[in-house]
Amino acid sequence: MNDLLERLARKHDVPAAQLFVRHGGETTEATLGVGPDAAFPLGSLTKPFTAALVLTLADDGDLDLDEPLPKLPVTPRQLLTHTAGLAANVEQEPISRRRWAARQRPDALVHRPGELFSYSNAGYVLAGHMVEDVTGVNWQDAVESILLWPLRITPAFVTGKTERKALPGHSGTRVITDQSLPELEAPAGGLALSARDLVAFALHHNAAMRHDHLAGHRAGPYGLADGWGLGWAVYDETWFGHDGTGDGTSCHLRFDGNTVVALTTNAATGSALWQDLVDELRSDGIPVADHRPTSTAPEASAAQAEALTGRYANGDALVDVTHENGRLGLAIDGGPATPVTCHADLTFTVPGSPATPGRFLPGRLLQLGGRTARPHAPDGGTQ
Known part of the structure; x- marks a missing residue:
């Protein structure tokens, strides 16, 4: 397993990585560039915690x-399954979670609660505030005392004070010493742990999280997973997990x-390493589930393509869809348009490493x- 990790890390220019596999009663652990206890910023893998x-x-x-909730027509279950209708991003200046939560209003929802899946960092910030409101302690202390202390895990956090230090990230030749995540958004992405810590949590987490709440939903988590539970993504019906x-x-x-x-991994290319790793493990008889939708x-x-053009919005996040020379182009938040191949079933793939799948849904919805x-109205709202 060490040889496999080293080979894939060299291929994808990943400086440090940890791999932990438990299968068929056997446990294998491999590390590269760090020890097994090093803490990696988890990004959205914080959300299941x-x-x-x-x-x-x-x-x-x-x-x-x-x-x-007292001021919003959304439930905790909807927050955890990304069906509450909140915007994808946290769109206000850095303030305390209590002040931010107090400013949320029903008319700011971008979708009707329960209507469809739309991945939302804002929803998990609100869930983190709810934890603080009930327990009377901040989110970091709640994570440490309620979840990790019983597992003998010392957490690292990428915001605020932390006893355990998180590793820096890498993007090409650039070393990223500090994560840009505001403290406000810590419940959505503020943890740093090791692969060994993740396995310990997976083996001892709440079993109620392992149930697909979106089976048969008209707008599920396309491009991320096959379904969604209470915090965990669902893959191939029987596998669970998350990416960060x-x-x-x-x-x-x-x-x-x-x-x-x-x-x-501590590199932006770690996602491409992951896809290669899944393929290698599968070839070795370890049937790891992943979500890679393709279209025939x-x-x-x-x-068809011309009818899809226009501006789409999720809160302050904007996507412009253009059609030129027979090819669709997507421009995100005013950036340059990226050519994409759109299929007759209205799915498409945005080039990258790895490529990002998306689709158009009835009602002129864009999922990426x-x-x-939703289509962006002339007055700046959504239709």
């Missing part, structure tokens, strides 16, 4: 997963009843990276 806090409080009777990307980091976790695979449909007709956007 915030979800586990919410479920712990629900089990204790301190909150009801299906009771709407920080500034120059990429971390991944998958598990089912027999196998757990955790990979931590022909390219969309010019008329799990974020769902």
Whole structure:
């Protein structure tokens, strides 16, 4: 396993990585450039920890997963499954989570609660505030005392004070010493742990998280997973996990009843390493699940493509769709347009490493990276 990790890390220019595999009763651990206890910024792999806090409080009777919040018509269950309708991003200046939560209003929701899946960092910030409101302690202390201390894990955090130091990230030749995540958004991406820590959490987390709440949903997590539970993504119905990307980091976790695979890397190219690793493990008889939607449909007709053009919005995030010379182009937040291949089934792929899948849905919805956007109205709202 060390040879495999070293070969893939060299191919993808990853300076440091950890790989932990438990399969068929055997455990294999490999490291490169660091020891097994080094803490990697987890990015969005933090979210299942915030979800586990919410479920712990629900089990204790301190909150009801299906009771709407006092000022918003959304439930904790909807927050954890990304169906609450909040914007994908946190769109206000850095303030305390309490002040931020107090400013959230029903008219700021970008989708009707429960209507569809739209991946939301803002939803998990609100879930983190809910934990703080119920427990009376900040989110970091709650993670440490409720979840990690029983597992004998010392956490690192990329915001605020931390006893354990997180590794820097890498993007090409640039070393990223400090993550840019504001403290406000810590419940959505503020943890740093090792692959070994991730496996310990996966083996001891709340079992209620392992249930697909989006089976049959008209707008599920296309491009991210096959389904979604209470914090965990669902892959091939029986596998669970999550991916996380920080500034120059990429971390991944998958598990089912027999196998757990955790990979931590401190490079932006770690996501491409992960895809190669999955293929290699599968060839070795370890059937790791992943989500890689592909289309066999022909390219969309010019008329189909032309009908998709326009501006789409999810909160302040904007995507402009253009059609020129028979090819669609996507420009995100005013950036340059990237040519994409759109198929007759209205799925498309944005080039990259790895490529990012997306799709158009009935009602002129655009789904990219799990974020769902609506046509942008002339007055600046969504239609």
